[in-house]
Amino acid sequence: MSNQLDTIAPLREFVIGMTNLVSQETEQAHLISKGSELLKTLIQSDDWLPEFCTVPHPEFYQQYLLHADPLGRFSVVSFVWGPGQKTPIHDHCIWGLIGMLRGMEKGQRYQQLPSGELVTDGSETILRQGEIEAVGPTIGDIHVVSNAISDKTSISIHVYGANIGAVKRHTYDPLTGQPKQFVSGYSSKQVPNLWDRSAEVRASLT
Secondary structure (H helix, E strand, O other): OOOHHHHOHHHHHHHHHHHHHHHHOOOHHHHHHHHHHHHHHHOOOOOOOOHHHOOOOOOOOEEEEEEEOOOOOOEEEEEEEOOOOEOOOEOOOOOEEEEEEEOEEEEEEEEEOOOOOEEEOOOOEEEEOOOEEEEEOOOEOEEEEEEOOOOOOEEEEEEEOOOHHHOOEEEEOOOOOOEEEEOOOOOOOOOOOOOOOHHHHHHHOO
């Protein structure tokens, strides 16, 4: 009979893969390219995500921490979007990957002109289940994101090149482009238990 310890194996393997990756690579381009391959595998199924990391809030999108590297080299977060929910215009100040697990997201990128004014950078995009988008200071870091489905919850898995809940970032006034510092934090006080494999090991005892 399947249990959470069996089900969560894809996330555990992803964390192991990312830990190996950040231990071997420092170039952002390589981290994004190889990290995307690992994330692509993770989001092929969604039954590994613990139920408490899928719960929307009636007013605000939620950010559930799935894993934070103890050396601060990366973090993994489940973003849960209720119908109609969206972010402010914001940046990340580090590289990041967004993988669509359930539903769809709309995104619009921005550029900030030397005058401080924000202008749209390309057209609005739709991120569908199984697709991945990258962000970062050198590849485009300012955007606004929203749930693309009007009557259902959407969930995306985000991977960042730091503990994103402790990074000083910015929101931007859409009219003036004026930045304002913020730290996102996390929506829950618990994280998935990736490492208790006792049930699996006990089952192998003879």
